[in-house]
Amino acid sequence: MQREPEPVKIVYLTAGAAGMYCGSCMHDNQLAGALRGRGVDCVLQPLYTPIRTDGKSVAQENVFFGGIQVYLLQQMPWLRFLPTPLLRMLDWPPLIRWATARASSTDAAKLGALSVSMLQGSHGYQAAEVRRLTHWMANEMRPDAIVLTNLLIGGALPEIRSALPNTKIAVVLQGDDIFLDHLPPKFRDEAISLCSGLIQEIDHVIVNSKFYGEKMGAMLSIPKEKIVVTPLSIDLAPFDFAPQNAEPVQSNADDVFRLGYLARIAPEKGLHHLVDAFVHLASQKSHSDLELHVAGWLGESNRAYFDQLQTRIADAGLADRFYHHGSPDLNEKIAFLRKLDLLSVPTDYEDPKGLFVLEALAAGVPVVQPNHGAFGELIQSTGGGVTFTPGDAAELAGAIEKLKLDIDERLRLGQIGHAGVHARHSIENAAQHLIDVLD
Numbered sequence: 036m037q038r039e040p041e042p043v044k045i046v047y048l049t050a051g052a053a054g055m056y057c058g059s060c061m062h063d064n065q066l067a068g069a070l071r072g073r074g075v076d077c078v079l080q081p082l083y084t085p086i087r088t089d090g091k092s093v094a095q096e097n098v099f100f101g102g103i104q105v106y107l108l109q110q111m112p113w114l115r116f117l118p119t120p121l122l123r124m125l126d127w128p129p130l131i132r133w134a135t136a137r138a139s140s141t142d143a144a145k146l147g148a149l150s151v152s153m154l155q156g157s158h159g160y161q162a163a164e165v166r167r168l169t170h171w172m173a174n175e176m177r178p179d180a181i182v183l184t185n186l187l188i189g190g191a192l193p194e195i196r197s198a199l200p201n202t203k204i205a206v207v208l209q210g211d212d213i214f215l216d217h218l219p220p221k222f223r224d225e226a227i228s229l230c231s232g233l234i235q236e237i238d239h240v241i242v243n244s245k246f247y248g249e250k251m252g253a254m255l256s257i258p259k260e261k262i263v264v265t266p267l268s269i270d271l272a273p274f275d276f277a278p279q280n281a282e283p284v285q286s287n288a289d290d291v292f293r294l295g296y297l298a299r300i301a302p303e304k305g306l307h308h309l310v311d312a313f314v315h316l317a318s319q320k321s322h323s324d325l326e327l328h329v330a331g332w333l334g335e336s337n338r339a340y341f342d343q344l345q346t347r348i349a350d351a352g353l354a355d356r357f358y359h360h361g362s363p364d365l366n367e368k369i370a371f372l373r374k375l376d377l378l379s380v381p382t383d384y385e386d387p388k389g390l391f392v393l394e395a396l397a398a399g400v401p402v403v404q405p406n407h408g409a410f411g412e413l414i415q416s417t418g419g420g421v422t423f424t425p426g427d428a429a430e431l432a433g434a435i436e437k438l439k440l441d442i443d444e445r446l447r448l449g450q451i452g453h454a455g456v457h458a459r460h461s462i463e464n465a466a467q468h469l470i471d472v473l474d
Contacts (some may be wrong), residue, residue, distance in 0.1 A: 044076040045473070046178040049094065050188050051084030058390045059209055060086040063184050065270040068093050069466035078176065082188050089365040090273070099168050100153070100161060100188075147222025150214075154229035156190035165191040173198035180204070180473040185211050186255075190229075192236040203473045205239040205263075208251045209387050213303075215254075231255045239472055243267040244409035247387040263472055267388055267413065268465035271457060273369055274397035292324050292439055295375035295400070297368070297391045298382075300333040300341050305381035305405075310344045312379075312432040314351045316439075325439070327353075330360040330371050372398035377438055377445065379403040381423075381431055389413055392420070393460050396452035401445055403434045416459055419452015 047070075049063040064086060067079040071093065079086075079094040083101070086094050152159035157166070168191050172178065180203040183189055189206060196204065211230070215223050234240070240261045242248040248262045294313060298304045306329065313327040327348075333341055348357045363371055372378070378395040385408035392402050392413050402420035404410040414420045421438070423430040438445045 042074050042076045043180070043470070043473075044176065044178045045070060045078070045180045045182060046172065046176050047077055047079045047182045047184070048188060049079055049081055049086055049184045051081045051086045051098070057087065058388065059184055061088045061090070062269070062388075062390060064088045064090070064092055064094060065462045066268070066466060066469070069270070069462045070469065072463070073466055073470060075466075075470065078178075089363070089368060090270070099171075100164050147218040147226070150187065150218060151222055151225050151229065154187065154190045154226055154233070156192070157194055159190060161190075165194055169194040169198050178202055182207065182469070182473075185209060185214075186230050186233060187211055187214060187226075189233045189236075192233050196236045203238050204236060205241055205469075205473060206237050207241045208247065209243060212251060212254060212387075213384060227254065234258075234261070237261065239263050241265050241469070241472070243388055244412045246385070246409055246412060250385070250387075265465055265468050265472075266416065266460055267390065267393060267409065268460050268462045269390060269393045269397060269456070270462045271397055273365055274394075290324055291326055292322075293326050293328050293375045293377075294435060294439075295372070295378045295395075296327070296329045296331065296380055297372065297378060297394065298331045298380045300329070300331045301337050302340055303382065303384050304331075305383050306341075307344060308381040308383075308426075308428060308431060309379055310347060311428050312435055313357075314348065314353060315428075315432050316436055317353050317356060318351055322436070322439070326356045326358065328358045328360060328371070328375065330363050330368070332362040368394070369398060372400055375400045377401060377403060377435065379431070379435065381405050381425075382408065383426070384408070386410065393417075393456050396420075396449070396456045399449040399453045401438065401448035401452055403431065403438065405431075417452045417455030419448050419455055421448075 047063060047067050049060055051060065063079065067077045070077040081094050081098050083098065085096065085098060086092060153161060156162070172181070172195055177199075181195065183204075183206040186206050186208060192204065215226055215230075218226060234255060234257050238261070240251070240257050241263050242251065243265060244267070245264055248264055251257060252259065252262055294309070296306055296309055300306055310327070313325065316322045317325045317327070345354075345357070348354055360367075360371055372395055375395070375398075378391070378400050379402060380389075380391055382405060387409055389404070389409050392404060392410065395402050396417055396419040402414070404414065404420060404422055405425035406422035407425045411422055414422060421434050423434050438448070
């Protein structure tokens, strides 16, 4: 009797983001689940901290390069001489969650030195953990392919490649430049050089937009033949609340127009631009029905920023028309989106992803986004919104006003966007594309 072939095995390395909901973590979790749904033996392995998702996690509980251990080894290198079992105690997931939930912002210089050390792999202060990860890969997992959620966690790749010469290796670039650009110049330059050197160990570099492929290709000297564009995707199952041609969800029965924001609350995400547009419009008698609804993770380091925005709204006499919904889980997020009429996250930086665009469109809500980063490609692909010139507050306010007043156009964009996401941006399509790339 002929034996069934063993399923393809993929180890997916994802970087935990302490206690916050992280778009990359959530997407990695969804993609790992979709790979399993296609018969792949996919192990989602966290690094730094356990991941936090807004749905059911499929990730391993144990952590490599535990955040506490990595940081302490960088500050006190002599700790590497301690017995291994003692160091491993620092990687206990509940301890990591407790410590990172209470951590304040890290000094940029310390973060730069740590980033360089991690990228140095076996030549950095975390060399013992490089050996542990490599041994686990080569002796316990023996995967057909390895996927990294970003290149910044790739310091161990030379050792892994040496131990597993026939294993395919792919890295997803989805914001690496943003992290690098926040490092002090001397660390940034060294980190970019180290990242460029790691490209030779990688078979495929996956990006979610042509824009980002070109940008990172230039920054890291990536050969064009290694770059693969895979459309950004989300798990649509939780959003499938009604037949596709049903009445769009943003057609609210009351007389209120709900303008929404769904992203991490931070200056680079551009909430201040949306607040300016809201104050400009809501102060007019013709827009007395306009409300601003905000949801997203708020870290301690950005509370002063958010307080300033709330003060700006209160000073304009609009506090009763502003609502903060905290950091929603999956069900809360979908409920939040369904109540909106329009969503905008007017980022200052060139966002390489924009998952919130797909989530809004999956709920039938059109978007207004700056015409930079991946947004233009996303809106062109889905047809579910409009763009404006980045940084042009008047144009942002004008686009919001136009769609607020033109209900037929707004509903049309919502319907087209909803169909476009289903046709071209499902997590199942992304999983199959990754399988094909790694085949």
